[in-house]
Amino acid sequence: MNTTNAIIAIIDRFQSLYEWFLRILGRVVDLFERFKEFILNLVEYVINTFDNEEDAHNFLKNYLDNEHSFI
Numbered sequence: 091m092n093t094t095n096a097i098i099a100i101i102d103r104f105q106s107l108y109e110w111f112l113r114i115l116g117r118v119v120d121l122f123e124r125f126k127e128f129i130l131n132l133v134e135y136v137i138n139t140f141d142n143e144e145d146a147h148n149f150l151k152n153y154l155d156n157e158h159s160f161i
Contacts, residue, residue: 140146 136146140149
C-alpha cells in the first residue's frame with residue numbers, strides 16, 4: 091500500500107510540473123504570436139505609407155538627420 095501511494099505521489103508531482111511547463115510554454119508562444127502580429131502590422135503600415143523605395147529612403151534619411159531632435 092505504501093508503494094502504491096508513493097507511486098501516485100510521484101505521478102502527481104510530475105503532472106503538476108508538466109502543467110506548469112505547458113503553461114509557461116503557452117505564454118512564450120503567445121508572446122511570439124504578439125510580436126509576429128506587431129511586425130506584420132508594421133510591415134503593412136510601411137507598405138501602405140510609402141509608394142516607392144525613394145520615399146522610404148527619404149524618410150529614413152530625414153529621420154537620421156534629425157535623430158538628435160527626438161532624443
